[in-house]
Amino acid sequence: MPGQREHDAFAIALQPIHDADHRHVADRLLYRHHGEGVDDPVAATARALATAIYELDEGRRLGTRELIIDLPTEWLERSDLLPSPARQMIIGLARDLPLTPELMTTLEQLRERGYRLLVPAPELRGSGSRLAPLADLVRLRHPDELDADQLRALRQGRTRLLAEDIRDPDRLERFRALDCHYFDGRYLAEPTFYDARPRGRHGNRAAQLRLINELYREDADLQRLFELLIQMPHLHVAILRRANSSLFGQRDQQADLKRAMQVIGLNELRRLVMTLSLASDMPSSRLKVRMALVRAFMCRNLAAPFSNIDPEDAFTTGLFSMMGPLLDEAQATLLAELPLNAPVARALNSREGHLGALLTLCEEHERQVADDDLAPDRLQQCYLDALDATDALMSRL
Template identity: 60%
Template sequence: MTGQGVTDRFTIAMHPIHDADYVHVADRLIYQNHDSDLDDPVSSMAKALSTVLYELDERQCRELFIELPSEWLVRIDLLPTPPSQVVIGLPRDLEVTPEVADSLNRIRERNYRIAMPDPAGQSMGADLQAFADIIEIDASCPLDSERLETLKAGGYQLLVEHIQDHEQLEQCLEAGCDYINGRYLSQPHYHASKPRGRHGNRAAQLRLINELYREDADLHRLHDLLLQMPHLHVAILRRANSSFFGQSQQQSDLRRAIQVIGLNELRRLVMTMSLASNMPSSRITVRLALIRAFMCQNLAEPFRNIDPEDAFTTGLFSLMAALLDEDQATLLEQVPLDDGIIRALEHHEGHLGAILAICEEHEQQLAENTSEHTAEQLQKCYLDALDKAATLMGRF
């Protein structure tokens, strides 16, 4: 298939934002996917953030303004860091559901600032204004000085956009605007990301995700997995050498770089770039695999003679062939799994095979809508697996 395994070309624009003294203090991220007709806001934002955070050279510690779609706002584990250098923008048409409102509160608790378009005259916008720190003013419309004074008195900072001339600029500054965004002062900078293909060992990529979210994640095992993924290797070195981590010496050793950025930042980086890489596997199948893996893990927890992590791996690898578009026998030859896991996958043998069979039977009952009489403990394991899969991979 032409182009199989290679993502679309992607361009981002960094629009300079100046303060009232005309100092370049921030950039607004704008992105465009040139070749794809797919409307996938999660993947598109992941590609944009992956490019600006992990591929571009140092941004001189300027703030980054990014407008996040609702699908990304509820994925706060993937928000870029540090919060002191990131301003989260809200789309004008954002619907304030209870889930979104809860996420916005948690975003503020993590000390991110939130920016939104001026909601004057819009009831839904007024609901969002309670979460905002910065209000964006459109200078192409007549300025309402009284409105701006009210916003300033309410403690909001003001970012003015679409300034056309010096007179308009002076009016905005006199009204107390704190940020200036637009071509009048400076032109945006454009960056085209490189096409991404199937990097490294694809089976290792899902093993990496498995290891990353273990409570006792093994840094040595993570190191060995990451060595098989050149694009992640380079991104980790870039991140470890960014000014945020304040290293006096350049880090060129992957093991040391992992220690520098820490486990949480490593999770954020790997998941963002995995979403951006547009792997050929189906996102629906990824989610099903994780739900099955977590359910197997939950079912194994009460039994001392069954390792919950082995159960998780069994559930995950039961759909690995579909995820990676590989023949299962060939895949199992390539991946060094425990004999008990292999027997469970190939023949449903042993305790792990029994657990896998229970999960598959439960999934079949759900598909046939005949699970109303499912045992309470089994349904509890399944619902918990749903929550864990949503936390890990998000709703996409």
């Protein structure tokens, strides 16, 4: 629909930031909306963070570089949602901030947690001078934006300078003469924007609310969280991507949701879920989820008699055989990005191996059920048990 296309026309870019030796040391997160304006700054920022941190493939991610994020005041009030690790994040403050005692306390707490603050140079004048002790970086858009005394005070406090709006070689040299530490690479090339993945409406709002409630319980139950997340395909994929990012340094690729949840930990799981929820980033219908779960449980049931087949691999094979349709993405492209082990990948891509045979049996049985054909007793029982397991799981929502 036209309205949906406008809503989905959202793109981000990671603008390179280099140091005085032209090394690419950081990126600045930029985002834009091609359709109607985004009225909610919290949702817009969540959308950008969701794409940059949880969606980009490993080749486009930050790696160990720092990320500069310009945050609206409304987002600072939700500091529990800030991405990790803090040492890698630089928070850009907006101009004309209302420097209330509450905001100053929030900024101090962010620095105590390890986040660094980027302050526009004009904000250091007048009452904004209170920000100077909290500024780890100062953004300069003109070489004359600060006078000699202000620059001297910043250097003594070990505050670094970020040069922006570099229009020509002359201005670049003037910034260099100020001993700027960082330079916005936009003067070398315009940023390349990446389209965010299409967004849709989540088909089970009740499950989403229960998930958030469970996440913030003091005695959050991993099994309960797993049962909720397994029904939310986009979150499932995002957790796998996050667990296998360079941030967590896993030697073995994690394809199992429960293990991936343990790798990233509860706090990171909260950030991921809340960011994607604010970004309205969970596009699947309850009916499709039910079909995928039935297939997954059936694959696991069929694997039970065979000691050489991992039942969890069988479950993953069944579930991910429908992940593309669940997320409205090309199945082959999605599978190429996911950290699936070799037997699961072969089963999904070409129906090879023991897992491929189980998946083929499930698919053939689904066609028989649709055509009202009778199936062998063993196969039919596995299917009926899968229906019961799926209904039991989804009824708890």
